[in-house]
Amino acid sequence: MSKRPDYGIDAPGLATGFLAGGIGAFALALLIWEFWRGSLLVGILTAILAFGGLYLSGMGCLMVVWSKHIKLKTRETMLDYVIWRGNEQVLDVGCGRGLMMVGAAKRLTSGKATGIDIWQAKDQSGNGPKGALENAVLEGFSDRVHIETGDMRALPFANGSFEVVMSHWAVHNLEQVDDRATALREMMRVLRPGGSLILADIEHREAYMAALKNMGVAECRLDVKPVMDKILGIVSFDSFRPSTIFARKALLH
Numbered sequence: 590m591s592k593r594p595d596y597g598i599d600a601p602g603l604a605t606g607f608l609a610g611g612i613g614a615f616a617l618a619l620l621i622w623e624f625w626r627g628s629l630l631v632g633i634l635t636a637i638l639a640f641g642g643l644y645l646s647g648m649g650c651l652m653v654v655w656s657k658h659i660k661l662k663t664r665e666t667m668l669d670y671v672i673w674r675g676n677e678q679v680l681d682v683g684c685g686r687g688l689m690m691v692g693a694a695k696r697l698t699s700g701k702a703t704g705i706d707i708w709q710a711k712d713q714s715g716n717g718p719k720g721a722l723e724n725a726v727l728e729g730f731s732d733r734v735h736i737e738t739g740d741m742r743a744l745p746f747a748n749g750s751f752e753v754v755m756s757h758w759a760v761h762n763l764e765q766v767d768d769r770a771t772a773l774r775e776m777m778r779v780l781r782p783g784g785s786l787i788l789a790d791i792e793h794r795e796a797y798m799a800a801l802k803n804m805g806v807a808e809c810r811l812d813v814k815p816v817m818d819k820i821l822g823i824v825s826f827d828s829f830r831p832s833t834i835f836a837r838k839a840l841l842h
């Protein structure tokens with residue numbers, strides 16, 4: 590069987606923790622029920638553990654299914670925002686194993702998609718330039734990608750180098766507000782006037798919108814699925830609310 594591209598699992602430690610915690614809670618509920626059932630207290634304890642197990646394993650499964658399947662579908666919707674000519678220079682910031690970079694490369698002819706990352710293992714399973722390149726090879730577009738190691742807070746590119754800058758679920762990994770603002774400023778700096786920014790993340794959307802508007806972008810719109818947003822907000826205590834911002838850098842006067 591031929592090898593298929595593998596874009597990894599986001600926050601693998603957290604996903605594993607959810608799944609292990611879920612299975613552990615279920616096992617404990619079964620054990621308690623088997624040996625001590627009979628009192629109301631044991632009934633309540635078993636129910637709490639079973640519900641906790643259901644919640645934790647559900648969250649773990651959601652993370653795996655989103656990383657493996659849903660992300661592949663939503664990337665195409667995000668890339669549809671750009672009217673591609675095929676000759677664009679594109680940058681994927683925090684590219685991981687190349688989800689957006691390879692997706693963009695598929696839409697290019699003479700252009701190039703560059704991916705940049707610091708390859709943190711805690712943020713994505715199997716993270717590294719090798720994995721990103723291997724996915725580009727498997728998808729048949731390795732001639733249209735370029736991979737670099739670098740920090741999004743100090744992008745090693747000249748002003749206005751790219752027509753399209755994208756970042757998918759990467760900026761929230763910067764813990765400090767100032768660092769996230771710096772990363773956004775860097776993305777806008779390397780974007781050409783009139784160029785498009787696609788910024789997808791699971792948190793901080795309001796702060797990103799405010800920061801981009803302060804930078805004087807020509808267009809800034811938020812794409813979010815309201816019902817899904819409400820549900821995910823409740824079950825994740827607001828820590829997982831995926832949304833995408835589409836912005837256009839103003840043309841110079």
Ligand SMILES: C[S@@+](CC[C@H](N)C(=O)[O-])C[C@H]1O[C@@H](n2cnc3c(N)ncnc32)[C@H](O)[C@@H]1O
Binds near residue numbers: 709762
């Ligand atoms: C959750 S992964 C997402 C990867 C990829 N964009 C995707 O959606 O499949 C977040 C990525 O951001 C990268 N990252 C975290 N901090 C970074 C920084 N300061 N500069 C560049 N990349 C960073 C991590 O190494 C990781 O690859």
